[in-house]
Amino acid sequence: MTYPFLDNLRVIESSAFIAAPLAGLTLSQYGAEVIRVDMIGGGIDYGRMPRMPQADGRGRSLYWTALNKGKRSIAIDLRRPQGRELVQALATAPGPRGGVLLTNIGTPWLAHEVLAAKRADVITCTIEGNSDGSTALDYTVNCATGYPAVTGGGSVQHPVNHVLPAWDMACAYQAAFAIVAAVSRRATCGEGAQLRIALSDVAFTALSHLGVMGEAELLHQDRPSIGNDLYGAFGRDFGTSDGGRIMVAAISINQWDALVQACGIADAIAALEQRLGLEFRDEAQRFEARAEIAALVEPWFTARTRAQAEAELTRHKVCWGRYNTVTELLAADARASVANPVFERIDTPGIGTHLAAGAVVRAAGLPRQPTSPAPLLGTDTDQVLHEVLGLDSGVIGRLHDAGIVAGPERDPSRV
Amino acid sequence: MTYPFLDNLRVIESSAFIAAPLAGLTLSQYGAEVIRVDMIGGGIDYGRMPRMPQADGRGRSLYWTALNKGKRSIAIDLRRPQGRELVQALATAPGPRGGVLLTNIGTPWLAHEVLAAKRADVITCTIEGNSDGSTALDYTVNCATGYPAVTGGGSVQHPVNHVLPAWDMACAYQAAFAIVAAVSRRATCGEGAQLRIALSDVAFTALSHLGVMGEAELLHQDRPSIGNDLYGAFGRDFGTSDGGRIMVAAISINQWDALVQACGIADAIAALEQRLGLEFRDEAQRFEARAEIAALVEPWFTARTRAQAEAELTRHKVCWGRYNTVTELLAADARASVANPVFERIDTPGIGTHLAAGAVVRAAGLPRQPTSPAPLLGTDTDQVLHEVLGLDSGVIGRLHDAGIVAGPERDPSRV
Numbered sequence: 003m004t005y006p007f008l009d010n011l012r013v014i015e016s017s018a019f020i021a022a023p024l025a026g027l028t029l030s031q032y033g034a035e036v037i038r039v040d041m042i043g044g045g046i047d048y049g050r051m052p053r054m055p056q057a058d059g060r061g062r063s064l065y066w067t068a069l070n071k072g073k074r075s076i077a078i079d080l081r082r083p084q085g086r087e088l089v090q091a092l093a094t095a096p097g098p099r100g101g102v103l104l105t106n107i108g109t110p111w112l113a114h115e116v117l118a119a120k121r122a123d124v125i126t127c128t129i130e131g132n133s134d135g136s137t138a139l140d141y142t143v144n145c146a147t148g149y150p151a152v153t154g155g156g157s158v159q160h161p162v163n164h165v166l167p168a169w170d171m172a173c174a175y176q177a178a179f180a181i182v183a184a185v186s187r188r189a190t191c192g193e194g195a196q197l198r199i200a201l202s203d204v205a206f207t208a209l210s211h212l213g214v215m216g217e218a219e220l221l222h223q224d225r226p227s228i229g230n231d232l233y234g235a236f237g238r239d240f241g242t243s244d245g246g247r248i249m250v251a252a253i254s255i256n257q258w259d260a261l262v263q264a265c266g267i268a269d270a271i272a273a274l275e276q277r278l279g280l281e282f283r284d285e286a287q288r289f290e291a292r293a294e295i296a297a298l299v300e301p302w303f304t305a306r307t308r309a310q311a312e313a314e315l316t317r318h319k320v321c322w323g324r325y326n327t328v329t330e331l332l333a334a335d336a337r338a339s340v341a342n343p344v345f346e347r348i349d350t351p352g353i354g355t356h357l358a359a360g361a362v363v364r365a366a367g368l369p370r371q372p373t374s375p376a377p378l379l380g381t382d383t384d385q386v387l388h389e390v391l392g393l394d395s396g397v398i399g400r401l402h403d404a405g406i407v408a409g410p411e412r413d414p415s416r417v
Numbered sequence: 418m419t420y421p422f423l424d425n426l427r428v429i430e431s432s433a434f435i436a437a438p439l440a441g442l443t444l445s446q447y448g449a450e451v452i453r454v455d456m457i458g459g460g461i462d463y464g465r466m467p468r469m470p471q472a473d474g475r476g477r478s479l480y481w482t483a484l485n486k487g488k489r490s491i492a493i494d495l496r497r498p499q500g501r502e503l504v505q506a507l508a509t510a511p512g513p514r515g516g517v518l519l520t521n522i523g524t525p526w527l528a529h530e531v532l533a534a535k536r537a538d539v540i541t542c543t544i545e546g547n548s549d550g551s552t553a554l555d556y557t558v559n560c561a562t563g564y565p566a567v568t569g570g571g572s573v574q575h576p577v578n579h580v581l582p583a584w585d586m587a588c589a590y591q592a593a594f595a596i597v598a599a600v601s602r603r604a605t606c607g608e609g610a611q612l613r614i615a616l617s618d619v620a621f622t623a624l625s626h627l628g629v630m631g632e633a634e635l636l637h638q639d640r641p642s643i644g645n646d647l648y649g650a651f652g653r654d655f656g657t658s659d660g661g662r663i664m665v666a667a668i669s670i671n672q673w674d675a676l677v678q679a680c681g682i683a684d685a686i687a688a689l690e691q692r693l694g695l696e697f698r699d700e701a702q703r704f705e706a707r708a709e710i711a712a713l714v715e716p717w718f719t720a721r722t723r724a725q726a727e728a729e730l731t732r733h734k735v736c737w738g739r740y741n742t743v744t745e746l747l748a749a750d751a752r753a754s755v756a757n758p759v760f761e762r763i764d765t766p767g768i769g770t771h772l773a774a775g776a777v778v779r780a781a782g783l784p785r786q787p788t789s790p791a792p793l794l795g796t797d798t799d800q801v802l803h804e805v806l807g808l809d810s811g812v813i814g815r816l817h818d819a820g821i822v823a824g825p826e827r828d829p830s831r832v
Contacts, residue, residue, distance in 0.1 A: 006602075007595075007598035007599060007601065007602045007610075008598055008601070008602075010605065019668075020627070024626055027626060028591075028594065032594075032595075032598045046669055046670075049700075049701075050649055050650075050700070051648065051649035051650075051700075051701050051704065052628065052631075052632045052636060052638075052649070053701075054635070054636075055636070063628075064628040064631040064632055064635065064636070065627070065628040065649075067628075067631070068625060068626055068627060068628035068630075068631055069626060069627070069628070114781070131736075132752065133752070133757065133759070133779065137672070137734070137736045138736065138738065139666045139668065139736055141647055141652055141664055141666045141738070142664050142665075142666055142736055142737055142738030143738060144664075144738075145654070145662075145663075145664040145738040145739060145740040145741075146738050146739055146740070146741060146746055146750060146752075147581075147743070147746070148741060148742045148743040148745075148746060149579075149580050149581050150645075150740060151740060151741070151742055152580050153568070153569065153577065153578075153579060153580050154568065154569040154571070154577035154578075156569070158662055158740050158741060158742060158745075159656065159660055159662055161645065161654060161662055161740045162568065162569035162577060162645070163568075163569075163644075163645040163654070163664070164564075164568060164579055164581065164583070165564050165567050165568050165640065165648075166562075166564050166579065166583055166623075166627075167627070168579070168581055168583035168586070168587075171583070171587050171623055171627075172583075172586050172587055172590055175587055175590035175591050175594060176443075176590050176777055176778070178594050179443065179447075179590060179593050179594040179597060180422075180447075180778045182594060182597045182598055182601060183422035183423055183447045183597055184422060184780075185601070186422065186423070186597060186600070186601045186604075187421075187422045187423075189601075189604070190425065195422075195780050195783065196780060196781040196782070197778050197779070197780055198778070198779045198780075198781075199777055199778050199779075200759075200777075200779075202752050203752070203757070203759045203774075203777050204777055206746075206752060206753045206757075206759075206760075206774065207759060207774035207775075207777045208581075208586055208774075209743060209746075209753070209774075210483060210760070210772065210773050210774035211439055211442060211483055211484060211774060212435070212480070212483060212484070212581075212582070212586075213467065213478075213479040213480040213482075213483035213484070214743055215483075215743060215747070215753070215772060215774075216467075216479040216482070216483055216768075216771055216772075216773075217467045217479055217743070218742070218743040218744045218746075218747055219747055219771050219772055220469070220479065220768065220769065220771055221467055221469075221470070221479070222744070223467075223744075224742045224743050224744050225580065225743070229578075230576065230577070230578040232556055233466065233580075234465055234466035234467070234480075235465075235466075237556055239560070239576060239578070241574065245574060247560075247573055247574055247576055248560075249556055249557050249559075249560040249578070250557075251554045251556045251557055253434075253554065254461055255461075257552070285464075285465070285466075286464075286466050286468075289466065319552070321546075321552045321553065321554055321557055322557055323553065323556070323557030323558060323559075323560040323561050324560060324561055325560040325561070325565060325566060325573050325576045326560075326561060326563060326566070326573060327563045327566055327573060327633070327639045328562070328563040328624060328629050328630060328632070328633035328639050328640070329633045329637070329638075329639050330563075330573075331561055331562070331563060331621075331624075331633075332630070332633055332634055335561060337547065337548070337561075337617050337618070337621055338621045338624070338630070342548065342618070342621075344548070344615075344618045344621070344622060345621075345625070353631070353635065354635065356631055356634050356635055357625065357630060357631075357634055358625050358631075359618075359621065359622035359623075359624075359625035359626060359630075360622075362591055362614055362615075362618050362619055362622045363591070363595045363612050363613065363614050364548065364612070364613045364614075364615075364618075365599075365610050365611060365612055365613075366529070366611040366613075367611070368610065
């Protein structure tokens, strides 16, 4: 579902992979009109795995269609000057709704100064790998953050990469925020903005904000590599008698009391405190004794099935979560289903009907619109040229004839 | 550094831990005035590890001060009706700048309808664990996403938790975005908004946007557990002769060509393609043959020191990154230093001078202000009461006498 927060905003997106497309998706879910510009035939991310199975190997990408739902699509030959001029014109079309470009491609012909010469108050948001313009991806930034060296009991020599592209995701949401902040300022003072966000800066600023950078500089220590243990309080995963796995967290005092009550270990905990000379109402002291505490908690889990443990944990208001695969999540967790208003079922051309997320926010009382599925490439070519640039059908026809633009590709599942 | 994008915005933050404080920090870095309200003596996150070393154990938290830089602090007795009324008054003070509350506390006396009764166009943004209001933390949401089951070669029975609180971070940036979107809409139509964002929805919507949900539903498969290998193309980590560890990624065709050239394995790759009947210009076929490709790449790394490998990778424009600890990052990577304009040195009371990140965006030509350090609790109590609520010194004095508010705590490092 989308909300009409930004229905006075049009964003031209020239992008690939995750960070910029997810930023555009986020803007679209808040009501912005997002027009993704692609090379005729698709950009370098258009066929990225996983793809729908199809004998010719050309099934649609579940990756691309997931990241580009809610958008309009225009297909242009970006190698030719006339095609590039069309994109420049789209990004600088007059009117308060327009004049916003979102990109992570970094082509000179979409540079801020080029567009600002055509529309002085243009807002451009360029996502880069590093701030010097050099290439970096989530994978090659993440390794530098120190996190893989302390994940899963790892080390620098035996690092564990994250699988979630966390920095791309954070970069996307920061970019959406930056664009709306700049648009808001433009509405007040009339000035455009040249925004640049480097993926590496997204990661390294987070190290500062989360305190791990200060820890290294001021305490001369790195976060310890402690496997699945929660840092600074008590929490970790436990196995149940039937092979289930459950995470529990006891950061607040209420969460700690709930865990102790649920497991019925109040006396044993009191004895442990006495033996160690610690006071577990202090979260740092729980962390210090985490191995001994876990030894008291573990038998409670191994004596129960997952269902039994979950029921008792819930009854005692313990903060817990179940480990599962995505398949298991979809099969058993109502939070990832249409029972949750954040989700809906949409019908994507070439893919079929499937669960899809709309805006993450829930805004009481505001009208909502269904999320539109990812378009076939070029689905909106003619309408966009007409609506945004005011081109008439004769001009649009000649652009087609010259191969400068292309209309909707055929649904690959029906070719 | 902060930018004046949002200097017409004041946000009252009643929060704890990461998601809401990081959202407030993000807003402050774009120029908003963010006033964090805390219980006199500090909330439940005020002493979270790591802390500055101090004989009495009361050294300031590097976690709290990292997340609350750039804000003003007011200390109020939140258990008493008069204290709660002050917070309500702050959040609903008249004027276009105000009327915005950011919270992840969820107390009934800060509910949207309570504040809307005092100011009809108030905007509240409430971050929750689950959308039914039940508790969840990053740790207990992450386990449900399926990621720990495929990280580091793990499984549901042997999951690997992430250490980065990725969902808290994503939630923070989404909340900052949602607030600015709602403020922008209010400026146009005059309506407030009740915004709710659940941490679990932040995670599960990302599963949809990144295609892994569609993969499970439509292809009946979960993302495979493939350790440090990059999914869908070629990339992984390699060790150098001197114990260094380097991540390389070859997603685009340019990145792939660069890696093959740097390692001097063009002939061996061609022979491998022939033997396997594959075409590595197709990223999916690189992924299929990733083990065989890695076997050709690995000897190149083991024959070189880290410095040698990095120099040659850079020369060939390979997309690569170095694994390190945060200490090593600070010692050797200019991207995490004041050579990068995103960083600056600030002097935090009770902590000293240290590196800190400002806004992640770089906005050419806009004036910038230094990031102010995290305040001592209650540093701004009197000024906020005067500036926002118009209270005079007599009234403020009586609030102090009654213990309803408190002024700046003493610098704990000087007590």
